[in-house]
Amino acid sequence: MSNSDKSVVGRLRKLIGEGAFQQGERLGEVAVAEQLGVSRTPVRLAFRTLEQEGLLHRAGKRGFRVREFTEADVLCAVEVRGALEGLAARRLAEQGLSSALAADLAFWIQEGRDLLAKGYLDEPDIETWGELNRHFHESIVGSAGSSVIGDAIARNNHLPFAAADSIIIDSEALEREYRKLQLAQVQHELVVQALRHGEGARAEMLMREHALIGLRYAELLDVGPHLPV
Amino acid sequence: MSNSDKSVVGRLRKLIGEGAFQQGERLGEVAVAEQLGVSRTPVRLAFRTLEQEGLLHRAGKRGFRVREFTEADVLCAVEVRGALEGLAARRLAEQGLSSALAADLAFWIQEGRDLLAKGYLDEPDIETWGELNRHFHESIVGSAGSSVIGDAIARNNHLPFAAADSIIIDSEALEREYRKLQLAQVQHELVVQALRHGEGARAEMLMREHALIGLRYAELLDVGPHLPV
DNA sequence: CCGCTTCATTTTGGATCCAACTAAAGCATA
DNA sequence: TATGCTTTAGTTGGATCCAAAATGAAGCGG
Numbered sequence: 001m002s003n004s005d006k007s008v009v010g011r012l013r014k015l016i017g018e019g020a021f022q023q024g025e026r027l028g029e030v031a032v033a034e035q036l037g038v039s040r041t042p043v044r045l046a047f048r049t050l051e052q053e054g055l056l057h058r059a060g061k062r063g064f065r066v067r068e069f070t071e072a073d074v075l076c077a078v079e080v081r082g083a084l085e086g087l088a089a090r091r092l093a094e095q096g097l098s099s100a101l102a103a104d105l106a107f108w109i110q111e112g113r114d115l116l117a118k119g120y121l122d123e124p125d126i127e128t129w130g131e132l133n134r135h136f137h138e139s140i141v142g143s144a145g146s147s148v149i150g151d152a153i154a155r156n157n158h159l160p161f162a163a164a165d166s167i168i169i170d171s172e173a174l175e176r177e178y179r180k181l182q183l184a185q186v187q188h189e190l191v192v193q194a195l196r197h198g199e200g201a202r203a204e205m206l207m208r209e210h211a212l213i214g215l216r217y218a219e220l221l222d223v224g225p226h227l228p229v
Numbered sequence: 230m231s232n233s234d235k236s237v238v239g240r241l242r243k244l245i246g247e248g249a250f251q252q253g254e255r256l257g258e259v260a261v262a263e264q265l266g267v268s269r270t271p272v273r274l275a276f277r278t279l280e281q282e283g284l285l286h287r288a289g290k291r292g293f294r295v296r297e298f299t300e301a302d303v304l305c306a307v308e309v310r311g312a313l314e315g316l317a318a319r320r321l322a323e324q325g326l327s328s329a330l331a332a333d334l335a336f337w338i339q340e341g342r343d344l345l346a347k348g349y350l351d352e353p354d355i356e357t358w359g360e361l362n363r364h365f366h367e368s369i370v371g372s373a374g375s376s377v378i379g380d381a382i383a384r385n386n387h388l389p390f391a392a393a394d395s396i397i398i399d400s401e402a403l404e405r406e407y408r409k410l411q412l413a414q415v416q417h418e419l420v421v422q423a424l425r426h427g428e429g430a431r432a433e434m435l436m437r438e439h440a441l442i443g444l445r446y447a448e449l450l451d452v453g454p455h456l457p458v
Numbered sequence: 459c460c461g462c463t464t465c466a467t468t469t470t471g472g473a474t475c476c477a478a479c480t481a482a483a484g485c486a487t488a
Numbered sequence: 489t490a491t492g493c494t495t496t497a498g499t500t501g502g503a504t505c506c507a508a509a510a511t512g513a514a515g516c517g518g
Contacts, residue, residue, distance in 0.1 A: 029500070039473045044501085048274050052281030054380050062480060062499065076320075076375035083316045087308060146305035148388070151283050155384055159377070258470070268503045273471085291469065291510060461518085468511075473504100480499075488491085 008036060008046040016055050016066060017160035023068035026059055053158035069159070075215060077162035082211030084153045085137065085164075088144035090204035093195050101143050105192045108136040112185045121178040129181055130165045136188055137164050140195075140207075164211075176218070184213055237265060237275040245284050245295060246389035252297035255288055282387035298388070304444060306391035311440030313382045314366065314393075317373035319433035322424050330372050334421045337365040341414045350407040358410055359394045365417055366393045369424075369436075393440075405447070413442055 012032070015021065033043045047064050050056045059065040097105075111132045115125055141150045157163040187210040194203035241261070244250065262272045276293050279285045288294040326334075340361045344354055370379045386392040416439040423432035 028498090030498095040500090041472050041474090045274060045277050045471090048277040049281055052278055052384070054377075060480095070375070072375045073377050076373070076377040079316060079320075080313065080378060080381050083312045084309065087312045091305075091308075144305070146299070146301045148283075148302050148305040148385075149309060152309050152381060152385055155281070156377075156381055257468090259468095269470090270502050270504090274501090289510095459518105461516105463514105463516075465514080466512090468509105470507105470509075472507080474506100475504080476502085478499105478501080481497095483494105483496080485494075486492090488489105 008038060008042045009049050011036060012046055012050060013053075013055065013158070013160075016050075021066045023066055025066045027056065027064050027066060029063075053155065055158065069161075073159075074161050077156060077159045078211055078215055079208075080156050081153060081162055081164065082208040084149055084156065085141060085211060086204040086208040088141045088149045088153075089191060089195065089207040090200040091144045091149075092140060093198050093200040093203040095145060096198065097195055098143070101139065102196065104139050105136065105195070108132050108139065109185075109189055109192055112136075112181075112188060116178070116182060116185055121174045121181065123174075126177075133184070134165055140191070180213065180217055183217060184210070187213070237267060237271045238278050240265060241275055241279060242282075242284065242387070242389075245279075250295045252295055254295045256285065256293050256295060258292075282384060284387060298390075302388075303390050306385060306388045307440055307444055308437075309385050310382060310391055310393065311437040313378055313385065314370060314440060315433040315437040317370045317378045317382075318420060318424065318436040319429040320373045320378075321369060322427050322429040322432040324374060325427065326424055327372070330368065331425065333368050334365065334424070337361050337368065338414075338418055338421055341365075341410075341417060345407070345411060345414055350403045350410065352403075355406075362413070363394055369420075409442065409446055412446060413439070416442070 021027065027047070029040045029043050029047070033040045036043070047056060051058065051064060055067050056064040057067050092101075112129070115128055115132070138150075141153055144150070187206060191203055191206045191210065194200075194206055250256065256276075258269045258272050258276070262269045265272070276285060280287065280293060284296055285293040286296050321330075341358075344357055344361070367379075370382055373379070416435060420432055420435045420439065423429075423435055
């Protein structure tokens with residue numbers, strides 16, 4: 001809420017995400033406060049927030065430790081997002097798309113088509129895709145009839161590797177990323193198709209699969225064929 | 230971590246759950262601090278925790294408001310738990326049950342059978358069922374290979390109506406509750422059966438359905454037949 | 459009469475102080 | 489030498505103080 005408060009939480013989140021602290025390292029309030037140049041109070045507040053976000057957890061009776069993540073945790077966090085976004089998609093399909101939402105989704109679909117139409121990817125496209133991808137996912141989750149799902153996803157997304165916009169990993173291999181985004185675009189369009197037809201189960205499954213694109217699609221794309229789109 | 234800190238969070242959680250504050254009511258730090266007889270500091274810490282738990286949310290640029298819940302939110306929170314527990318069950322089925330876990334689950338299944346064997350329910354049984362139900366669910370979620378799912382469920386369970394042990398609502402109508410627990414027991418046993426056979430999809434769906442028992446089964450049980458168990 | 463600006467009150471954020479508790483080191487004794 | 493107790497340093501929680509920001513009201517001007 002306040003500038004500094006947010007900034008302390010944000011800066012710590014960033015530092016943890018960047019691996020500035022060792023996994024499992026004990027964080028003392030005074031040490032962190034000095035490192036960030038603030039007093040203990042905002043750090044204490046931030047620790048509570050970060051604890052709930054899952055980035056820190058209590059170390060016995062005193063202090064906090066940096067949460068350590070295994071590969072299994074990464075996969076699990078992605079699957080959790082898939083399960084939750086899938087739930088949102090199912091609910092949306094079952095309750096029926098409003099025309100406003102249908103138009104909204106169609107707009108982001110078209111944005112994606114436009115982005116990919118030129119047949120390759122360059123640096124600024126990554127940011128553009130991130131934006132439209134975020135809008136697309138937020139439109140679906142935000143229209144599921146309750147903010148509870150969105151909140152759960154937001155909390156899960158605090159794990160740095162779980163967020164939906166962590167698709168782009170390698171900005172060096174833009175050709176592979178282009179093919180990945182082609183697949184993502186196809187999945188987006190299929191999800192919208194399912195939503196339009198009220199196919200709840202299909203929308204859910206497509207969304208769950210879509211969540212895995214950042215993890216499981218890389219090996220396919222190195223050797224796989226180009227998609228005819 | 231500290232007594233008072235936990236107690237402030239816990240007391241506020243309880244107060245909010247009991248509806249001591251009006252939905253959407255603005256909570257001032259000083260007011261709450263005086264009401265609880267502590268200084269502002271622990272209240273400020275507690276507010277951050279409760280915000281992350283979803284019980285409070287920021288009111289514009291100043292202060293927090295009590296989160297207001299609609300019926301749709303309640304249903305959604307239960308479905309979220311179902312989706313997450315279902316995910317845990319699926320993963321568990323796919324990775325295979327350890328013999329230790331199989332024994333553990335079998336134990337809680339047997340506890341459930343013993344509890345229901347006498348053919349009716351009395352007051353202390355409610356607490357007993359709550360215990361074994363909690364153990365059963367925790368065993369599954371805690372063995373899914375990562376604490377990420379469990380954390381997400383724990384955060385969701387902070388919504389007072391979403392937790393798995395909020396099945397028992399009406400301790401006046403013990404006969405209906407007995408039939409509800411019979412169904413819950415059957416579902417537990419079916420889940421374990423699916424887990425044993427590695428039937429991931431079935432385990433997931435059973436778990437998701439099981440989550441709805443507190444919401445959607447009441448109307449059935451008023452008029453429905455007794456189960457032959 | 460309406461709108462903008464300014465001021466005062468209220469509320470929150472940050473810093474500091476003190477007390478309580480924890481963990482570890484050191485000492486003594488068996 | 490090992491075990492157990494005591495002491496001590498370090499860390500965290502709670503309270504209070506001060507400053508900054510925001511909200512609401514009052515006053516001024518168009």
